[in-house]
Structures are given as structure tokens and as C-alpha cells.
Ligand SMILES: *[C@@H]1O[C@H](CO)[C@@H](O)[C@H](O)[C@H]1NC(C)=O
């Protein structure tokens with residue numbers, strides 16, 4: 355390019371920036387982004403300018419398919435900010451090209467962020483799942499999660515889709531008042547470690563009217579969560595909706611106030627469960643957790659408290675869990691179990707569960723009568739109980 359052309363280019367760029375700032379709309383095509391190209395740089399520039407605006411702003415990725423490498427959208431921003439994704443952004447398929455030990459896309463320290471649009475965050479995870487050996491090797495190479503939402507406040511994630519993440523789809527850390535509404539997670543049943551939405555150390559997180567199909571937990575709630583609501587969620591395939599696992603690491607914070615209501619769980623290996631590790635000398639607590647109006651359709655272990663959670667036999671189940679579980683209710687849970695043991699409450703021998711309630715359970719098993727087993731817990735039982743509550747010997751959970 356000649357000097358004058360370069361000057362013209364930057365002049366136009368400057369005009370575009372001024373126009374964007376006036377309208378509040380920062381379309382990546384105005385920053386050199388175009389379909390089938392890598393838009394990492396364009397998106398970074400658009401975000402920086404939008405974030406600096408004191409009036410409401412909107413970053414727009416229009417319809418089309420784009421390449422995107424590791425990117426981090428940092429706040430705090432000066433005003434409310436929308437991120438509208440109407441296109442599909444694709445991560446590099448080769449895990450080695452996504453250089454991060456966190457997420458492919460991170461939003462951090464943003465207040466009043468709204469992510470919206472009919473677009474797709476496509477992690478192109480198939481290669482990573484094929485290389486995944488974490489089941490055998492605990493020190494396995496970590497691959498990128500699709501979306502990291504760190505320390506967001508008063509924010510909404512609406513309509514967009516997370517597809518085929520290499521690792522967890524969404525990781526919410528340190529959030530306060532964040533809502534997922536009509537969000538979609540989509541990955542095959544065979545994809546390893548692809549939890550849908552993992553929430554940790556957050557307050558006031560709502561997941562509503564959301565559809566999650568994946569290869570691991572649809573929603574997992576880690577330590578330090580308070581006031582979490584999950585309603586109108588459809589889960590499956592996947593491993594169900596879970597609290598935990600807890601009790602694996604030091605300095606875990608208590609879990610308090612979880613509501614899972616009006617959800618449908620379909621063709622999953624577990625339904626609603628609370629899982630804590632035995633063996634580790636890690637103390638902690640989880641309380642005030644309620645599971646209500648849940649339909650189970652061909653679900654393994656539909657109702658499960660598992661305080662002997664020890665995948666791949668990495669620990670000694672004889673050393674009981676030190677996590678105290680209390681004030682838990684399972685109410686109006688109906689449908690079909692794919693395992694004979696439909697209800698299993700396996701609490702810690704050292705610290706039994708307290709204040710557990712089973713009300714209106716109606717779960718059938720196609721291979722004969724379903725069973726229900728309880729250890730180290732005396733639940734309050736009301737309403738219909740099919741299977742009859744706590745009459746079976748506990749069976750090992752796969
Ligand atoms: C939570 O965030 C939403 C979305 O920004 C906002 O409308 C609402 O007022 C916030 N709630 C509180 C209690 O701040």
C-alpha cells in the first residue's frame with residue numbers, strides 16, 4: 355500500500371469509530387472482520403471501544419461463520435454493554451492451537467453485560483475428546499472450556515448456543531445476579547468432560563428455560579454457591595444435574611440455597627444428585643437444596659445422594675466423607691428409571707445427612723420393581739412412594 359492509501363484507510367477507520375461511538379453499535383465488520391476470516395483482532399478492537407463508552411453500547415457479530423482464537427473481554431466497562439452474536443464463531447479444532455489453561459472465550463469483571471442473539475459458540479471439540487485420557491491420567495493435558503464468565507454481575511446470557519466444547523461448555527466463577535435464559539448447550543453423549551454449565555462461588559445465578567445436551571453433567575454446582583435457581587431446564591443426554599462434587603480440595607466454601615424445579619431429564623446416566631468425595635480430610639457443608647417437579651425419562655439413578663463419589667476408584671470409600679449435608683428435599687419426581695435402584699441416599703457414616711425429605715416419588719423401572727435405599731439418613735417421607743422409600747439394600751452406583 356502507498357502512504358496515501360494507508361492514510362485513507364486509517365481515516366476511514368477513524369470515521370467508522372466515531373460513527374460507532376455515536377450510535378453505540380460496534381459491528382466487527384467495521385473493524386475489518388469478515389466471514390470465514392479470523393476475527394480475533396476485530397472483536398478485540400470493537401470490545402475495547404464499546405467498553406469505553408459511558409452510554410449503552412453493543413458489539414455485534416452478524417450472521418456468517420467466523421474463526422476466532424483465544425479472546426478475553428475484560429471489564430469493568432463504563433456503561434451497560436451488549437454482545438450480540440448472530441453468526442457462528444469457531445475455535446481452532448486442534449487443541450494445541452488454543453493456548454490457554456482457562457477458556458477459549460472469557461468475559462471478566464463486567465457489570466450489566468447482556469449476551470444475546472441466535473449465534474453459536476462452536477468449540478469444535480471432537481479432536482480434543484478423541485485425545486482425552488483424563489479417565490486414566492489425573493494429570494492429563496487440560497483443554498479449553500468454551501466460555502468463562504468470571505466475576506460478572508447483573509448480567510444475562512440469552513438465546514445463544516454453546517456447541518461442542520473441548521472441555522466444560524460454561525464456567526461461571528464469582529458471579530452475582532447472572533441469568534441464563536433460553537440458552538442452549540449442544541454436544542454428543544460421547545463427548546468427555548463437556549459439562550454444560552458449571553457454577554462455582556457465585557450468588558444469585560438463575561438458569562431458566564435452557565436446553566442442555568452433552569456428555570457430562572448438564573449443570574454442576576460447585577462449592578461456595580448461594581441462591582441458585584434452575585427452572586424449566588431440559589437435560590439429556592448427559593449426566594444429569596448435580597451439586598458437587600464437593601470434598602476433594604481444601605478451602606472449599608459452603609453451598610447454601612439451591613432450587614431445581616420444573617425440569618425434564620431424559621436419557622441420562624444420573625438424574626438429580628449431590629456428590630461428595632470420601633477419603634479426603636476436607637470438611638464442608640451443603641444445605642437448603644430442593645429438587646421439585648422433575649420428570650425423569652429413562653434416567654439412571656434418578657434420585658441420588660452419593661457421599662461415596664469416587665470415580666475411577668481413585669480413593670478409599672471406607673474413609674467417610676466429611677461434608678455435612680442437610681435440609682434437602684426431593685418432591686414430585688416422576689417417570690422412568692433405567693437402573694433398578696431409582697432412589698439412593700448414601701450419606702456419610704461419620705456425618706449422617708439431616709433433614710432430608712422424600713415426597714411424592716413415582717419412578718418405575720422396566721426390568722421389574724424399582725428399589726430405594728438409604729444409609730446414614732432417616733428421611734421424612736410423605737405422599738406417594740414408588741418405589742417404597744428406603745426398603746432396599748444400597749447397590750453400588752456406577
Ligand atoms: C439483576 O440483573 C438484572 C439484569 O441486569 C437487573 O435487571 C436486576 O435489577 C438485577 N437485580 C438486582 C437485585 O440487582
Ligand SMILES: *[C@@H]1O[C@H](CO)[C@@H](O)[C@H](O)[C@H]1NC(C)=O
Nearest residue numbers: 531532557558559560581582
Ligand atoms: C436470590 O437471587 C435473586 C436474583 O437472582 C434475587 O432476586 C433474590 O433477592 C436473591 N435472594 C436472596 C435470599 O439472596
Ligand SMILES: *[C@@H]1O[C@H](CO)[C@@H](O)[C@H](O)[C@H]1NC(C)=O
Nearest residue numbers: 563585586587588616617618
Ligand atoms: C416449565 O418448564 C417448561 C420448559 O421445559 C416451560 O415451558 C414452562 O413454562 C415451565 N413452567 C413453569 C410453571 O415454570
Ligand SMILES: CC(=O)N[C@H]1CO[C@H](CO)[C@@H](O)[C@@H]1O
Nearest residue numbers: 543591621622623652654692
Ligand atoms: C444414558 C443412556 O440411557 N443413554 C442412551 C440414550 O439413548 C441412546 C439411543 O436410544 C442409547 O444408545 C443410550 O445408551
